[in-house]
Amino acid sequence: MTTQAPLRLAEIDERVRSALSSDRPRRPSALAVSLTFAWRTLLKMRHVPEQLFDVTAFPIMFTLMFTYLFGGAIAGSTRAYLQFLLPGIVVQTVVFITMYSAAGLNTDISNGIFDRFRSMPIWRPAPLVGSFLGDAVRYSMASLIVIVVGLILGFRPGGGALGVVAAVGLLLVFAFSLGWIWALFGLIMRTPNGVMMSSMMVLFPLTFASSIFVDPRTMPWWLQRFVNVNPITLMATAERGLMAGTATVGQVVVVLAVSAAIVAIFAPITMYRYRNLR
Numbered sequence: 001m002t003t004q005a006p007l008r009l010a011e012i013d014e015r016v017r018s019a020l021s022s023d024r025p026r027r028p029s030a031l032a033v034s035l036t037f038a039w040r041t042l043l044k045m046r047h048v049p050e051q052l053f054d055v056t057a058f059p060i061m062f063t064l065m066f067t068y069l070f071g072g073a074i075a076g077s078t079r080a081y082l083q084f085l086l087p088g089i090v091v092q093t094v095v096f097i098t099m100y101s102a103a104g105l106n107t108d109i110s111n112g113i114f115d116r117f118r119s120m121p122i123w124r125p126a127p128l129v130g131s132f133l134g135d136a137v138r139y140s141m142a143s144l145i146v147i148v149v150g151l152i153l154g155f156r157p158g159g160g161a162l163g164v165v166a167a168v169g170l171l172l173v174f175a176f177s178l179g180w181i182w183a184l185f186g187l188i189m190r191t192p193n194g195v196m197m198s199s200m201m202v203l204f205p206l207t208f209a210s211s212i213f214v215d216p217r218t219m220p221w222w223l224q225r226f227v228n229v230n231p232i233t234l235m236a237t238a239e240r241g242l243m244a245g246t247a248t249v250g251q252v253v254v255v256l257a258v259s260a261a262i263v264a265i266f267a268p269i270t271m272y273r274y275r276n277l278r
Contacts, residue, residue, distance in 0.1 A: 027263030037130020099199035102182035159245030167242035
């Protein structure tokens with residue numbers, strides 16, 4: 001036994017030395033880490049299917065409610081109003097869903113999970129970017145549900161399938177930029193309820209004082225000035241144009257420029273807050 005023990009210790013020591021002298025594994029790329037966190041977001045949806053309630057029930061409810069409550073009064077017929085309304089409802093549905101990411105982020109921070117993420121040798125924005133990429137699946141599902149319901153009710157996109165896909169793609173870019181704003185709220189607020197309330201206070205005026213439900217030309221001139229520069233209006237206008245096949249390059253470029261400006265402003269602020277989180 002005395003001769004076997006030193007042999008075993010020598011063997012263990014040799015294995016430890018070989019492990020320590022081997023090359024370190026390569027640091028994962030920013031894309032790989034972001035996709036890993038995106039997969040984490042999708043797994044959370046799988047294990048907590050209640051998160052999909054806002055993706056399924058609310059879009060259907062909003063589409064039916066606004067079409068049949070306001071269609072006759074605003075456009076004279078529900079079918080005519082649906083052609084105007086449905087692209088805007090797609091925008092409203094996805095924009096409202098974006099704030100749920102911030103509530104989930106705030107919950108993870110409260111549970112201490114993000115302390116572990118920040119200690120890992122990975123690309124710093126990966127947990128946030130990955131969360132946004134994972135949520136893009138929810139946004140796509142919500143858009144698809146609204147469009148399918150609209151088609152059943154009589155909506156007919158003049159731009160065809162290609163126009164619809166382009167409209168949803170542009171909306172995903174816009175939603176990604178909004179995610180940086182709500183992520184900042186998630187890092188600042190102390191509770192998920194605080195995140196939801198503060199996000200609602202921003203979203204409700206922007207959404208209802210836009211062109212989602214009515215043509216801005218029917219509004220007072222002083223309100224038109226705000227509505228016409230409202231980012232939600234710019235997105236809804238581009239969405240309608242792409243689905244109808246009448247979108248101009250300028251309408252699409254404006255939305256992309258606004259999205260880039262939001263990211264350029266809020267991403268550095270959000271990352272600064274994330275790095276100095278206490």
